[in-house]
Amino acid sequence: MHKAKGFFVTIAIAGLSLGAPPALAEDRAALDARFQQAKPVECDVQCGDIITQHTKLTHDLSCPGSPEPALRIEGEGIVLDLGGHTVSRSGPVQRDTLGIVVSSNSMVRNGTIRGFAIGVETVGAAYLRLHELTFVDNGAAVYNFLGNYFLVTHSRFIGNSLGFGSEIDLATGTFDVRSSHFENNLLVIFLDSHTADVLDSTFTANGLGVYCFAGGARIRSSTFARNEAVATTAPTTGGREICGVLRFEDSLIADNASFAPATAPVWNVIQFDMINNLAVGNDNGLAVTARTVYVQGNTFWDNAGSGLTVGNSPLQTLPLTGIVRANQFLRNDGDGLRVLPLSTPTVIGNVALGNTGWGIHAPTAFDGGGNVARNNGAGNCEGILCAPY
Helix, strand or coil: CCCCCCCCCCCECECCCCCCCHHHHHHHHHHHHHHHHCCCEEECCCCCEEECCCEEECCCEEECCCCCCCEEECCCCEEEECCCCEEEECCCCCCCCEEEEECCCEEEEEEEEECCCEEEEEECCCEEEEEEEEEECCCEEEEEEECCEEEEECCEEECCCEEEEECCCCCCEEEEEECCEEECCCEEEEEEEEEEEEECCEEECCCEEEEEEEEEEEEECCEEECCCEEEEECCCCCCCCCEEEEEEECCEEECCCCCCCCCCCCEEEEEEEEECCEEECCCCCEEEEECEEEEECCEEECCECCCEEEEECCCCCCCCEEEEECCEEECCECCCEEECCCCCCEEECCEEECCCCEEEECCCCEEEECCEEECCCCEEEECCCCECC
16 A cells, blocks of 8 residues: 655544534534535635635645645635635645634635645634545645534545544544545544544545544444554553544445554444444454444454454453344354453344354353354354354
8 A cells, every 4th residue: 555645743632422412513504504605706816815705716826835824714604615726835845834724614615735734724613614625645634723523525535644633632523524535544534532423435545544542433334445454542541542432334344454453453442333334355353342332233254363352441340241233244264253251242143154263252241042153163152052043
């Protein structure tokens, strides 16, 4: 996999909430409607300009690159339409070069941002709307220095060191990402005091998809394919440095070199949810430690190493609880499902066929019944009863 270009800026994250209060969601909907109705005026914009009204670029901007941004947006509810043009850094690579800095609730759309240490940065905007943008070869494509909520739609992130990041112990909020594409980035989403809600998006050939340091992530109807690693979490040091909720729904996880990096091979979270996903052809198995799990309707097929291993969080003394139900573990190179000792999830209605290790090895789990296992290399079931058909 080609390495991404650009600086890797210092980053960090916050917050654990995978939803917004109704009043806040209403305000965002009203603001977004205003953005859609805006009619930006074509202007001869130059590098260093401050945008205070709805504006549409008429040409590419090639800016020398400095701590002063290429463009700054000031004023409530401003739409900056790049008009299909590119805002890029022309000077030598520098650590502090800024593309577009946004200081109020605004929208940037329809163009390319290339080659800056930070492509788009917020310095006070509670709401930032990004639409049909391409971020190429930036250090951080989108950086929340001080802000709250980002809605990103139909955008592409290619060859950046970082897709989304934020200022440590200062910025909080949500990265709401829809119908977007991430390719050849070193790290796509870094979460510290933030949550990510990703829908209908693709992650291809990246170094790492999601780093849930402290916060939470919900991935829905998305694809992770041919990445070096799908996700990682913070070391198990306790305190705020733990991923709260990690949730995958209706997604494809295929042909990745690993679920987690070799330096931190286990996802350590408070709550792990995995519902109706297909995990196929990955170069190792998925290992998770948590306080609670809800794993239902997934298929783990033809993964090297194993299918799924779940166990107790090293940060708690109580056993892991939850439900592992109606999953299929098929032809994995290792165990289909392994529940580590002391963990007590309810295992119900799963199917394990043709794995080279155990079909289901769960000596301390609760047997919910209805489990089926056959033709597994080390044995079919341990700790629960399984029928052959």
